[in-house]
Amino acid sequence: MDGIIQIVFFLVLLAIGVFAGRANERRHYRELEQAEEDLRDVAVSAGRAPDDAGMFSSGKLVVGSVVIAEDFFKRVAAGLKSLVGGNIRSYETLLERGRREAIVRMKQEARRVGATHVVNVRLETASLSEDWSGRQPMFSAEFIAYGTALTRRA
Amino acid sequence: MELTTLETVPGKTITRHLGLVQGSTVRSKHAGKDILAGLKNIVGGELKSYTALLNESRTEAVDRMVEQARDAGANAIVNIRFSTSNIAAGAAEVMAYGTAVVVS
Numbered sequence: 001m002d003g004i005i006q007i008v009f010f011l012v013l014l015a016i017g018v019f020a021g022r023a024n025e026r027r028h029y030r031e032l033e034q035a036e037e038d039l040r041d042v043a044v045s046a047g048r049a050p051d052d053a054g055m056f057s058s059g060k061l062v063v064g065s066v067v068i069a070e071d072f073f074k075r076v077a078a079g080l081k082s083l084v085g086g087n088i089r090s091y092e093t094l095l096e097r098g099r100r101e102a103i104v105r106m107k108q109e110a111r112r113v114g115a116t117h118v119v120n121v122r123l124e125t126a127s128l129s130e131d132w133s134g135r136q137p138m139f140s141a142e143f144i145a146y147g148t149a150l151t152r153r154a
Numbered sequence: 155m156e157l158t159t160l161e162t163v164p165g166k167t168i169t170r171h172l173g174l175v176q177g178s179t180v181r182s183k184h185a186g187k188d189i190l191a192g193l194k195n196i197v198g199g200e201l202k203s204y205t206a207l208l209n210e211s212r213t214e215a216v217d218r219m220v221e222q223a224r225d226a227g228a229n230a231i232v233n234i235r236f237s238t239s240n241i242a243a244g245a246a247e248v249m250a251y252g253t254a255v256v257v258s
Contacts, residue, residue, distance in 0.1 A: 024197060065212070066205050067201045068199065072198075074198060120160050148159045148164075
């Protein structure tokens with residue numbers, strides 16, 4: 001009996017992951033594309049300040065961050081995939097979404113302070129799902145994007 | 155206080171180097187929020203309460219770094235970097251560090 005309950009519970013979680021998780025992911029991708037389109041005029045670079053740095057008034061630190069978690073379906077899919085090795089597509093999309101979201105939020109902050117460029121951008125990822133109790137928790141990670149926002153001198 | 159990830163402050167020159175300054179916070183997740191996040195984990199997606207928590211921690215880490223720089227007599231911090239690490243179950247450290255300088 002216990003076994004049956006466990007299997008039913010597993011299938012329910014899996015179904016939620018498949019439907020809600022996928023719908024979530026599709027919506028997030030649409031929102032990201034929209035936001036990236038809107039923020040196209042904010043130039044972002046991982047390089048140093050442009051040569052004409054004198055054109056800009058002094059910079060301001062801007063940060064964007066997000067904590068994103070896997071759903072149950074992604075976890076099962078990743079578990080199965082790691083039996084044979086290779087790309088784990090379900091995690092690739094998760095990490096990509098997190099990173100793009102962090103960059104979008106950083107650009108939004110840059111726009112709020114009236115900047116047109118963000119230079120010397122750094123990306124940081126930290127896993128938040130380590131658990132000392134020994135059980136394997138659901139994977140979640142924090143993504144940060146930060147850089148120096150430059151505003152053109154009036 | 156000018157804060158930047160660049161090696162210099164645009165439009166200004168560094169006149170003095172005052173060395174490394176850093177600020178950090180260790181914060182634990184709120185038990186209630188942790189349970190909600192656990193539920194959210196079934197469907198995946200953003201954990202908004204954690205995003206907010208880590209943002210608050212980062213603001214505080216930056217404030218502490220700025221305070222340290224001010225004590226040293228700096229008016230800018232250049233080359234700022236952030237890092238986050240999970241140090242124990244349910245607790246995360248957020249650190250900010252950079253080079254304190256005097257610019258004019």
